[in-house]
Amino acid sequence: MLYGSISHWRKQLTAGQITPTELVQELARITDAKNPGINAYISYNTDAALAAAAKADLSQPLGGIPIAVKDNICMQGEPTRCASKMLHNFVSPYDATAVTKLKAAGAIPFGRANMDEFAMGSAGQNSAYGHTENPAAPGHVPGGSSSGSAAAVAGGMAIAALGSDTGGSIRQPASHCGIVGMKPTYGRISRYGLVAFASSLDQIGPLTQNVEDAALLLNALCGHDAKDSTSSTHATEDFTAKLGQSIAGVRIGLPKEYLSSGNSPQVTAAINLAVQKLTELGAEIVEVSLPHSEAVVAAYYIIACAEASSNLSRFDGIRYGYRAENTNGLDDLYSRSRAEGFGAEVKRRIILGTYVLSSGFYDAYYAKAQKVRALVAQDFANAFDKVDFILGPVAPTAAPLLHDTNMSPLQVYLADIYTIPANLAGLPGISIPTPQEGALPIGIQLLGKHFAEADLLRVASALENALS
């Protein structure tokens, strides 16, 4: 099994107890056995990973460590399908910067992790390549949209994985699968080579077995990239440096709006336990208010769908992607290629986005949503005047049952209420698991100030230790 953190396997590798080739062989053996049942990977290329393993540089910080990569992050020479029929035949002509950086740190990118199509979904059920199972909660969804990344780590089919988070797509599946998931500050990690969903919200981040691994991956991934004009020039640092330090005196805000009666008793208990442990560690828990919390889902779906309708206009059946057959002229080629290539949720969001951007509705929806977004960001700025971090749920409930068709799209969207704000405001957030003996996994979320990842990881690590 591949349970065991990056540092565990690094020690094994550098001590010569296992070679990178043996590690990849073990990974491939487990994946061959388990992937048909879990469907965490859409594809994986064992030969390419073995070739990389043979040349692995163990002197690098991630030397010899295979890392799973979500199917919307380009890996040169490998399919990047975004779990869509639209990109079934697409092979990446280049590496995403995040993949280039993984390789530079000695890691071995392995596998194309399943996901909700074009990252649109929160259950791992909107994939043209079949749904993903939750290895930590059989019969329940793994969450999404980074469903395969979370399931691969939780199922022992990856040591760690990359995902992307537009409205919670790293943190929520991490919560549902009982692992750690982190969305860094907007701009921390280059989006070059990440297939765009909503460009002002998208961020790449790690899904890992513990907090230290998330810090190790941030060390490899962060930094300005001239190929992404929105990537930050903020100085990077050693994100492991503060792990293990005391959190006594740290002020942690608990937004009263996040203690809603809509949370399941299990989620409420997890929050209460986290509050107790943080208090025992010397942190001060302070009630704060985020008054616009009720507005975030509405603002988010307008902004995300508007940006998606624009970004996904590139799929035209001409330069790459699916092309319908027997079409009658250019317009018919566009419209039928897109209709046949995209799945239902993608079409639904493109239509919503096109509508809110269309003449006569732009101010009422899109401009209004961006103003409300400013108010949401201001709520956080006000709260961070009083506290250093914010604690809250990741999702109102544990993972829903698979194949639950009773939920309308709107009901599904509403469950994103606690993860969306970090994307709207560009803040870093991390989901860490709570102990749930025999019950479904539940993560709790910590949010920090812009670029405060090192301190956020320090608090997350202290809480992780106290909970284990």
Added chain:
Amino acid sequence: MDTPQIDVAYIAKLAKLDLTAEETERFSADLNRILGYVAQLGEWDTTGVEPMYHPLPVFDAVRTDTAEQSLSNEAALANAPAEEDGQFRVPKVVESAH
């Protein structure tokens, strides 16, 4: 904010999506419910608030103007559904005059 009924057939045309009748009907119901929900944004007072189009201020981010290697013609065409003579092949765009 009023919640106008969305004309999905018209919007699908703008979005270049050739929907089936069944999809048009289903999305109309879904989207009208979603638009009914997002209408609540109108209740928040945003007088004098500047729209926030981006989470962090980024101004004039341009890379240095130096020539770099770009994709080869072959690589750029490798994913094309149809190509001919090193170019993307598309249907006839200009209708012939009658």
